[in-house]
Amino acid sequence: MYRSKFIHTLREGLFVFAFGGVIYSLTEIAYRGFTHWTMTLTGGLAFLMLYVINIKLASANIFVKSLVGCLIITSIEFFVGIVANRMFGLKVWDYSGNRFNLCGQVCPRFSCIWFLLCIPGVTICRFIKANLFEYVAEIKKEQGS
Numbered sequence: 001m002y003r004s005k006f007i008h009t010l011r012e013g014l015f016v017f018a019f020g021g022v023i024y025s026l027t028e029i030a031y032r033g034f035t036h037w038t039m040t041l042t043g044g045l046a047f048l049m050l051y052v053i054n055i056k057l058a059s060a061n062i063f064v065k066s067l068v069g070c071l072i073i074t075s076i077e078f079f080v081g082i083v084a085n086r087m088f089g090l091k092v093w094d095y096s097g098n099r100f101n102l103c104g105q106v107c108p109r110f111s112c113i114w115f116l117l118c119i120p121g122v123t124i125c126r127f128i129k130a131n132l133f134e135y136v137a138e139i140k141k142e143q144g145s
Contacts, residue, residue, distance in 0.1 A: 001127045013048060015132075020044045023043070024044070040079070046073045046118075049072045049076070050121050051129070053068050055129065059143050066115050067113075067118075073114040081093065081103070082105060086103070109140065
């Protein structure tokens with residue numbers, strides 16, 4: 001039973017991570033014309049964290065979930081930016097030209113964008129959980145798996 005739940009949770013997490021990475025990369029390509037592999041990983045991690053927030057804060061409203069998501073995504077962006085851009089010199093992005101930036105890696109403008117993107121993101125997370133993973137779990141229960 002425990003192993004089955006672990007595998008189900010692992011599959012769910014990997015799906016959500018991959019989905020988030022692909023969607024973020026495609027969004028960035030549409031917006032900037034290109035992306036970087038680190039952004040695929042970062043987008044996947046950010047979406048996975050938003051998915052977890054949506055589960056852990058199930059009773060919170062969408063704006064609270066989006067605010068928490070924005071704060072976590074901004075933190076992830078800062079960490080990845082320090083590692084990728086500062087330590088490894090990949091120059092994936094630079095917010096130095098934006099007001100109130102922190103080390104050129106995060107800024108209020110993009111934190112506001114993350115907040116706004118979290119609103120549909122939370123809705124997509126809820127849809128994925130309810131229509132993919134809870135549905136699959138119910139089918140397995142009916143089959144006795």
